[in-house]
Structures are given as C-alpha cells and as structure tokens.
Amino acid sequence: MQRSIFEPEHEEFRSAVATFCDRTAAPNLEKAIEQRVFDRDVWRQAGEQGFLGLEVPEEFGGSQADDYRFNMVFAEELAKVSMGLNSSMQIHFDICAPYLVDLGTTELKTRLLPDFAAGEKVAGIGMTEAGGGTDLAALKTTAVPDGDNWIINGSKTFITNGYTGEIIIVAARTSPEKGARGISLFVVEEGMPGFERGRKLEKVGQHESDTAELFFNNVSVPGENLLGEVDSGFIYMMERLPQERIGCAISNLAHAKQAFLETVEYAKEREAFGKPIGSFQHLKFVLAEQATKLDVTQAFMDECVMAKINGTFSATDAAKAKWWTSQVQNDVIDACVQIFGGYGYMNEYRIARAWQDARVTKIWAGSNEIMKELIGRELGF
Numbered sequence: 250m251q252r253s254i255f256e257p258e259h260e261e262f263r264s265a266v267a268t269f270c271d272r273t274a275a276p277n278l279e280k281a282i283e284q285r286v287f288d289r290d291v292w293r294q295a296g297e298q299g300f301l302g303l304e305v306p307e308e309f310g311g312s313q314a315d316d317y318r319f320n321m322v323f324a325e326e327l328a329k330v331s332m333g334l335n336s337s338m339q340i341h342f343d344i345c346a347p348y349l350v351d352l353g354t355t356e357l358k359t360r361l362l363p364d365f366a367a368g369e370k371v372a373g374i375g376m377t378e379a380g381g382g383t384d385l386a387a388l389k390t391t392a393v394p395d396g397d398n399w400i401i402n403g404s405k406t407f408i409t410n411g412y413t414g415e416i417i418i419v420a421a422r423t424s425p426e427k428g429a430r431g432i433s434l435f436v437v438e439e440g441m442p443g444f445e446r447g448r449k450l451e452k453v454g455q456h457e458s459d460t461a462e463l464f465f466n467n468v469s470v471p472g473e474n475l476l477g478e479v480d481s482g483f484i485y486m487m488e489r490l491p492q493e494r495i496g497c498a499i500s501n502l503a504h505a506k507q508a509f510l511e512t513v514e515y516a517k518e519r520e521a522f523g524k525p526i527g528s529f530q531h532l533k534f535v536l537a538e539q540a541t542k543l544d545v546t547q548a549f550m551d552e553c554v555m556a557k558i559n560g561t562f563s564a565t566d567a568a569k570a571k572w573w574t575s576q577v578q579n580d581v582i583d584a585c586v587q588i589f590g591g592y593g594y595m596n597e598y599r600i601a602r603a604w605q606d607a608r609v610t611k612i613w614a615g616s617n618e619i620m621k622e623l624i625g626r627e628l629g630f
C-alpha cells in the first residue's frame with residue numbers, strides 16, 4: 250500500500266540512508282556478527298552524514314531534524330539490513346539523545362554531544378539489573394553524594410552498547426526510602442575509575458550488537474554528570490519511554506517487511522512438484538495474510554508517527570504500537586521460516602537469522618505483558 254506521510258525531503262534522506270546501508274553497513278555485517286560489534290568506523294560514517302545527530306541541536310554538532318519522520322526513515326532502513334545495528338544505533342541516536350539533550354548541563358552537552366553526533370563516542374542506557382528489569386522502581390544500584398561528586402555502586406545487565414560505549418546513562422537510587430521517587434540518572438563515562446564491563450553476552454540473535462554487563466565499584470561521577478534533578482530519574486524515564494517504544498515498533502515492522510519481501514521472492518523461485526511453492530494455495534494464502542497484517546500495521550505506525558509529530562501520541566499508543574508490532578514481526582517471520590523449509594533453519598540464511606533477531610522484541614523496551622498492563626490500566630482496570 251502506498252504510504253502518504255512522507256515529503257520529498259524524507260525520500261531524499263531515505264536514499265542517503267539506503268546508500269549508507271548498502272555501502273557501509275551490509276558489507277561489514279558478517280565481520281560484526283563474528284566480533285559481536287560493528288567497527289567504530291561504521292558509526293563514524295553514519296555520524297558524518299548526520300544520521301546520529303537527528304535529535305541533537307546544531308550548536309552541539311547535531312543535525313536536529315525536529316521531525317520524527319527522519320528518525321523513522323533511518324530506523325526502517327537500518328532494520329532492513331541488520332536488526333542488531335538498528336538496535337545499537339537506535340539506542341544511541343533515538344533513545345539516549347533525548348536524555349542528554351533535554352537533561353544534560355551545558356558543560357556536559359558541550360563536552361559530549363559533538364562526539365556523540367559524529368559517532369566518535371557511542372552511548373547506552375543502563376536501567377536493567379540482574380535482579381529485574383520490569384520492576385524498574387526496585388533497582389539497587391546506588392549513588393551517594395560525596396562533596397560535589399556522586400559515588401556509584403552496583404551493576405547493570407543486558408546493556409546494549411555496553412561493551413564498547415563511552416557514554417552510559419545509569420539509573421541509580423539516590424533516596425533509598427523514596428521508592429520510584431528516589432531514583433536519579435547519571436552519565437558514567439569510559440575511563441572513570443571503578444567502571445568495568447563484563448563479557449559480551451552471548452545472545453540468541455542480533456549477534457552484531459554488543460550487549461554487556463556493567464559494574465560500578467565506587468565510581469566517582471562529577472556533579473555535572475547528573476541528568477536533571479536529583480530523585481527525578483523515574484519520571485524522566487517514564488516521559489521518554491514512549492519514544493523508545495515507537496522507535497522499537499518502527500524497527501519491528503520494517504524488519505518483518507524485509508523478511509516478507511525476501512520470502513515472496515523465494516516462494517517464486519523455489520519449486521516443488523514442478524511449480525513455484527508460492528503457487529500452492531495454502532502458501533499463497535499464508536503470504537496474503539502476512540501482506541495484509543503488514544499493511545494494516547504500517548497504516549497504524551504511520552498514524553502513530555504523525556501523532557507524535559503533532560503532540561497527540563500517548564504512552565498507551567506507544568504500548569499498543571510496541572506489543573502489536575513485535576507480535577506481528579514474530580508471527581510474520583515465523584511464517585516466512587516455514588516457507589523456506591529446511592533452509593529457513595540454517596544460520597547462513599537471512600531468514601533464520603531474522604527469526605532469531607526478532608524474538609527479543611517481545612521482551613525488551615518493556616515486555617509485552619507490561620504493555621498490555623498499561624493498556625488495561627487506561628481501560629480502567
């Protein structure tokens with residue numbers, strides 16, 4: 250179905266991103282899968298083209314688009330080539346940037362954002378701890394004042410860009426007695442004594458994105474690395490989670506669409522009983538169902554993005570977009586694997602990898618159970 254939300258400048262931007270994906274991201278994918286991270290040079294090339302600074306004001310070296318359709322286009326094109334690169338770059342440009350830009354001191358922004366936008370420094374965000382990710386308010390990492398500084402102790406796990414990132418936003422408890430209202434956000438930087446990384450975690454999929462445990466042993470963080478006000482961290486996270494969720498939803502759908510298109514081609518070429526497998530009525534119907542799900546979901550996502558631009562996109566809308574797209578993505582790709590037959594189970598086939606890459610989207614950015622909980626609450630339960 251023809252999409253109607255884009256202007257010529259978005260199409261131009263899409264072709265620039267597609268060129269970056271063809272010339273830089275795709276040729277580096279196998280190496281990244283092997284080493285469990287993309288080379289920094291890939292980030293630098295994205296930075297040079299202004300892709301990583303979409304949320305960063307020009308005065309701090311960014312390209313400040315102020316139009317979420319650009320974020321959408323960048324995420325869609327990345328997801329087509331690599332869900333792992335998409336996750337790593339989306340955490341950086343779309344999720345971490347608003348925290349740094351909205352809540353950072355001028356000193357912090359002047360010091361970090363030019364390198365952030367250039368891809369010289371990579372960012373991650375550490376909310377989840379080994380003891381639990383869903384119940385964010387129960388986090389145990391602490392930050393206590395020490396003169397003008399803060400001393401951070403604790404650990405985080407499953408952190409995207411955790412192994413190589415130089416800028417990590419860390420949620421820590423500053424007022425133990427105040428529950429959710431006692432959490433603050435800090436920027437922990439590469440090289441701060443006591444900040445250590447665990448091993449790169451072995452995931453089921455998205456091997457090309459780096460995911461790690463982080464440890465903070467008496468890390469002394471200067472006062473200017475506190476983001477916003479003390480004890481307001483939980484509110485800041487809740488305010489920014491809708492953007493994280495719409496970003497994930499965009500990627501989920503783009504990833505599924507790409508897998509679907511590749512499957513349609515396969516179903517035209519692969520023959521059984523002397524004819525293309527796609528011409529068997531059952532497979533034709535399965536493909537028709539997936540095409541419909543994708544188009545209907547795309548219409549919803551485009552509407553979500555326009556609502557975000559117009560300021561009417563709600564946290565509940567974000568919850569719906571996140572759970573629905575991740576379910577559609579997993580259902581569509583599972584159907585695609587079936588159509589590939591045994592080849593669909595072979596790692597050398599993109600469809601097998603896509604299936605592995607997709608599974609996590611029902612778990613992260615707030616699990617689908619929590620998304621439904623949020624929607625249910627708005628229904629009055």
Ligand SMILES: Cc1cc2nc3c(=O)[nH]c(=O)nc-3n(C[C@H](O)[C@H](O)[C@H](O)COP(=O)(O)OP(=O)(O)OC[C@H]3O[C@@H](n4cnc5c(N)ncnc54)[C@H](O)[C@@H]3O)c2cc1C
Nearest residue numbers: 374375376377381382383407408409612613614615616618
């Ligand atoms: C590859 C990967 C990358 C990640 N990147 C990051 C990152 O960059 N930064 C970061 O901070 N985190 C990151 N995460 C963590 C992710 O957000 C968490 O895994 C997720 O929030 C779930 O937390 P948990 O794993 O502790 O599961 P738990 O909180 O232990 O939940 C386990 C199960 O219980 C369910 N559950 C819990 N509470 C309820 C409830 N009230 N009602 C119904 N069901 C419930 C959950 O839905 C889930 O199915 C990443 C995770 C992965 C796998």
